[in-house]
Amino acid sequence: MRIPKWKILGVTDDFTECGCCGRRGLKRTVALMPLDADGNEDGTAEDVAYYGTSCAATALSWTQGKVTDTARAAQAERDQRDAYARRMISLYAPVEFAPVREKARVFYGRNRSLRHTGVKASEEVAKVLAEARATLADTTTGPARPSRIEDFLRYLVIFNRDQNIHRVLRVPDEEGKRQEQVIAAARSADQIRGSVLVVAALDGGAARDVAYTHDLAPEYFKQAAHV
Structure with a gap:
């Protein structure tokens, strides 16, 4: 089974620039924690990436809808x-x-x-x-x-x-x-x-x-x- 490279931690409006494509002025971004080869969190708060939902979907090979739902659940x-x-x-x-x-x-x-x-x-x-x-x-x-x-x-x-x-x-x-x-x-x-x-x-x-x-x-x- 393919192990994703990222884990969704939640959403934030404190970071409004996509860390992947550089797009600015986003209403919110998805917080992504990098994972190791075994699927375990591999970093600290400093290693978290903030992507727009489109880039997050691409990084995870998910639909944007799944990214949004997962991010909201994680934030809750x-x-x-x-x-x-x-x-x-x-x-x-x-x-x-x-x-x-x-x-x-x-x-x-x-x-x-x-x-x-x-x-x-x-x-x-x-x-x-x-x-x-x-x-x-x-x-x-x-x-x-x-x-x-x-x-x-x-x-x-x-x-x-x-x-x-x-x-x-x-x-x-x-x-x-x-x-x-x-x-x-x-x-x-x-x-x-x-x-x-x-x-x-x-x-x-x-x-x-x-x-x-x-x-x-x-x-x-x-x-x-x-x-």
Whole structure:
């Protein structure tokens, strides 16, 4: 069976010139990782080539439609990995330098099946954070993404009376709008007999996880949110 010379990693609009034919002004390009004779990735981010779909199709002996579909699927997988990485950093970066006891409360609180298996929370938290940061630092389909605790954004989370999340709102940068949001959120929470919590995370999806984990180490999550 013929082994392709390239693997499609995804699509990007950060490179708009085809690395094969030199055509410029493309809306996006396909990120291609070179493969060795056995079909294994043979390079790093610096070795990735960015081709237009036509040139990528020629290089792979595929149709342009297959290239486009494969590139979109590959990018969707990368986006999912990025989202997971943002969740892990949002959850564990606040307790990265906390005492072992606090770190263990958060880790085992979210991974109860590992509590009595010999898995050490401190080691796992360090491993998860290292992997998540490496994922967001990967530049094969675009620039590195925010991954530091300093990059966290603030979110206002409204719970209903059953302590399920009703809404997650990004906290505005402008003071006046923040005050308006707080008043509106308090009114909304009162109507559903719920409560309001401010958390910090890398995105809104991660903010939901932080909100549900907040009570395991409230002091550290509050510090991350500057409240």
